[in-house]
Each structure stands twice: as C-alpha cells, then as structure tokens.
Amino acid sequence: MTSEVLDVLIVGAGAAGMMCAAAAGKRGRSVLVVDHARDPGEKIRISGGGRCNFTNLGCGPHAFLGENPRFAASALSRYTQHDFIALVNRYGIGWHEKTLGQLFCDDSAKAIVALLVRELKGAGATLSLGTSVETVEDGPDGGFAVTLSDGRRLAVAALVLATGGKSIPKMGATSWAYDTARSFGLRVTDTRPALVPLTFETGLLERLKPLAGVAQPDAVVKAGAGRFREGVLFTHRGLSGPAVLQVSSYWREGEAIEVDLAPDLDLGTVLKARKRAAGRQGVVTALAEALPRRLAERVAEEAEATGTLADQPDARLAALGEAVNRWRVKPVGSEGYRTAEVTLGGVATDELNQKTLEARRRPGLFVIGEAVDITGWLGGYNFQWAWSSGWAAGQAC
Known part of the structure; x- marks a missing residue:
C-alpha cells in the first residue's frame, strides 16, 4: 500500500497542536493534525468555567516548574502573551482581566477553539478527528512511518507530540506522548497530578x-x-x-x-x-x-x-x-488525575532543543505543550506555554 507523503504530522488537536499546525502551515508545510477525540480543543472548551483563561499578562519563566523552568524562556519570549492577545483581538473576541493578570473570554471558550481551527485551516493544514495513531516507526529516509486508525499509511518528515499529559482521563487523556517519546529513547521525568485539590x-x-x-x-x-x-x-x-x-x-x-x-x-x-x-x-x-x-x-x-x-x-x-x-x-x-488541571513532569527538557522543541537525539521529532516537563501556575500560564511552544515548533518542523 502506497504511503501518503507529508511534511508534518501533529498528534493532538489541543491548544499546542493546533497552534503548531497554523504556524507550520503558514510556512508552506503540508500538515495533518489527528486526534482521537470527536471535537478539537476539548480542554480549551471546558477551561475557565467555559470562558477559557487563555493567557496571563504577567507570564514569564518565573511562573513555571520543572527540572529546568528556564527552558521555557526562549519560546515564551518569541511568542508572548501580547502576541496571542493580538490574535484574539484580530478575531474580534471580547475578553476581560480578572485578578492577577488572568485574561478570560467575555463569552464562550468555543471562540478560542474556532479561532485555532480557522487559523490552521486557513494555513492549509488538515484536521482529522476521531483518528488515532496505531503505529509509529523510523522511516527509511530519516522521517517516520505512521499507520492511522482509519488505515492510512503516512511517510512524514516531522512528527509532533502534542497529546498533553494524563490529567482529566475522562476527556481522553493518556500517556501516549510519554510512551512514544520513550520509544525513541527520550527520557521522561516522573509525572504527577498538578493544580489539583x-x-x-x-x-x-x-x-x-x-x-x-x-x-x-x-x-x-x-x-x-x-x-x-x-x-x-x-x-x-x-x-x-x-x-x-x-x-x-x-x-x-x-x-x-x-x-x-x-x-x-x-x-x-x-x-x-x-x-x-x-x-x-x-x-x-x-x-x-x-x-x-x-x-x-x-x-x-x-x-x-x-x-x-x-x-x-x-x-x-x-x-x-x-x-x-x-x-x-x-x-x-x-484528588488525582481525575480533577487535575495539568500534569507535572513529562519529556525531559534536556532532551529537547530550547528554541525549536525538537528532540536532540531524534531529528524530526518535536514535543510541545503539556507533554514537556514544563508546568505553569494556575491562571493562564499553561495555555500560554501551549501557544508559545506550539508556535516555536511550528517555525522549525
């Protein structure tokens, strides 16, 4: 069976994955985003009481945890909270500041999901929902050979792990990103529920x-x-x-x-x-x-x-x-992953290039968002890490 050839396969249609797809697509890359969920951006939709605390005015490396929180500095400084606010404004989405620099949509968080879908599709990327990855292997030309649950076989130059962590399993959260990273020899730090009662x-x-x-x-x-x-x-x-x-x-x-x-x-x-x-x-x-x-x-x-x-x-x-x-x-x-907003820990930052989020020991493999050992405080910081890390990877994948 002939494989479909793609520049970039992004696994995970969440905040980081869709941001990455839009950024890579704007560079003229052929991009496919797959997710086993029926709808994109489900965590975005439920966040902030349904109004999405989409960033924080005070965002910076001081508000993050991990083995090396300073790892986040490059991406956060190159795609800032002000860049995302400008994007939100461009789409005419009303927002307001609550306390401590937290920014929320005036109306539904679905507006942020719709923004990201429009951005990625406008950049020429394709979104395939209800689709999971069955197998991932090294490709013959240095890329990756991927089989999807719908039977498609792909030959991709870049593979982006954007499926997040283990928090809120009822929404489909799994350890897939960690397991896949390990299969390519990357170290994963201990994980635990964070932002949890x-x-x-x-x-x-x-x-x-x-x-x-x-x-x-x-x-x-x-x-x-x-x-x-x-x-x-x-x-x-x-x-x-x-x-x-x-x-x-x-x-x-x-x-x-x-x-x-x-x-x-x-x-x-x-x-x-x-x-x-x-x-x-x-x-x-x-x-x-x-x-x-x-x-x-x-x-x-x-x-x-x-x-x-x-x-x-x-x-x-x-x-x-x-x-x-x-x-x-x-x-x-x-209360565990059942109610945890995020997962602490993840793919070790010393395995990744700080600027591009590409794996040092496996060129073409990128890890972004919650799957990385970078965890923000409550209050929009984790979304900003998703936007920033997704954008940064999208400039390189």
Whole structure:
C-alpha cells in the first residue's frame, strides 16, 4: 500500500497542536493534525468555567516548574502573551482581566477553539478527528512511518507530540506522548497530578465536615517552595480553591501545608486587644469578623474556647491566633488525575532543543505543550506555554 507523503504530522488537536499546525502551515508545510477525540480543543472548551483563561499578562519563566523552568524562556519570549492577545483581538473576541493578570473570554471558550481551527485551516493544514495513531516507526529516509486508525499509511518528515499529559482521563487523556517519546529513547521525568485539590484523612474530615462548602476568599497557603495568596475552599474530601491548587504543584506526600486564614491580621494580638477593650464580646463573634461564621465556630470549638473573650486566658487567645494564622495540616493525597488541571513532569527538557522543541537525539521529532516537563501556575500560564511552544515548533518542523 502506497504511503501518503507529508511534511508534518501533529498528534493532538489541543491548544499546542493546533497552534503548531497554523504556524507550520503558514510556512508552506503540508500538515495533518489527528486526534482521537470527536471535537478539537476539548480542554480549551471546558477551561475557565467555559470562558477559557487563555493567557496571563504577567507570564514569564518565573511562573513555571520543572527540572529546568528556564527552558521555557526562549519560546515564551518569541511568542508572548501580547502576541496571542493580538490574535484574539484580530478575531474580534471580547475578553476581560480578572485578578492577577488572568485574561478570560467575555463569552464562550468555543471562540478560542474556532479561532485555532480557522487559523490552521486557513494555513492549509488538515484536521482529522476521531483518528488515532496505531503505529509509529523510523522511516527509511530519516522521517517516520505512521499507520492511522482509519488505515492510512503516512511517510512524514516531522512528527509532533502534542497529546498533553494524563490529567482529566475522562476527556481522553493518556500517556501516549510519554510512551512514544520513550520509544525513541527520550527520557521522561516522573509525572504527577498538578493544580489539583488536596485530600485529608478520615478522622480530620469528620472533624471538618461542617465546613464543606465554606470558602475563605483571602488566604495564604504554603507548601515546599510554593507560597500563594488566593482563596481556599473546604470540601467534603479536603481543601481546594486557587491557593490550594497552586501549592499542590509543590506539595509532596508526607509533607504538611501551612495555611494563614487571615493574612493581614496577627489574630492572637487582635483578640487580646479586643479582650481588654470589649471583653463581653463572644469569641465566635470576634473570630467571625475575620473568618466565615462556620469556620469561626469550628476554630473556637477546636480550641475549646467558649463564652466571651473575657473568659479566655491570653494563652488560649494566642492559640486561637496560631490556629488561624499558622494552621498546619498534612494532606494524605490529592484528588488525582481525575480533577487535575495539568500534569507535572513529562519529556525531559534536556532532551529537547530550547528554541525549536525538537528532540536532540531524534531529528524530526518535536514535543510541545503539556507533554514537556514544563508546568505553569494556575491562571493562564499553561495555555500560554501551549501557544508559545506550539508556535516555536511550528517555525522549525
């Protein structure tokens, strides 16, 4: 059976893959994008509550993790957040900034998917959905021999791995990019769920059960080298919310996290001063000035602080402050890939050319987006890495 000859085969019709297809197509390359999903850009569609947090104004290497986060600098500096914003503006897609530089579509995230599909098709690339790769082998001329699930056989000069990581398997996420990279001799770092809620052991959950659904919009959470000030949310399984999702990328099993639930107050000092000024005020009422009422009740109950402030010795008020400002808790795990927004780890950056994303030991093989050991913070950083790495590879594949 005769093979169809192509310049570039991109496996994965997500953010990075479609960006790469458009960039390569604009260079006159013959490009085919395949994906086993029925629709392109499914993670884009569901992201940001359906409005796609498509980039961040403050994007830079400081907001990424991996063995060598500086690896991301080249692509991020050559195709920046401002370049993608300009593309969004060119398509007339309305957007707005939320907090911390996060940019969202005014309307549906589907507008970003439609933009990418139009870009790649306008560049002459072809999109084949509901199609997976059956086999990939070295081709006789230094390229790749590929068999697709629809029976087609391809001879391609460049193969781009853009299928992402293991996060959200119900949407079809697999380890295909890692497995394929390994088959060509590339090293893959350990992978784990990232930007994911953390879970507690059964006894602690029982004690915190009344707090399920309670949010504290301003808190500081620390884990390892990570420190983030955003909201936290108590769940029936543990802790979630933006600050917790952020530090989950830094947390490791067996370690505690530290939570400051009132970061602008030295609560122990405040309570002791309030005791002298208004000792008849109830402990819970005083705590509720800084915390949600249910959380204030739980903190007071844990400290066995009942009655008024005047009823409490200073040592107990100091302990209450410590419980709020420096709550140390040891998660037992995370909710895993089922709810993780991204995968931490991936194809090792020392295996790839920083400028082109091409494998050093296998010319013609490119790895982009989430499949690379580059993981961003919550807030549009991972999408920007997809746009930047996809564009960079598209200039070279």
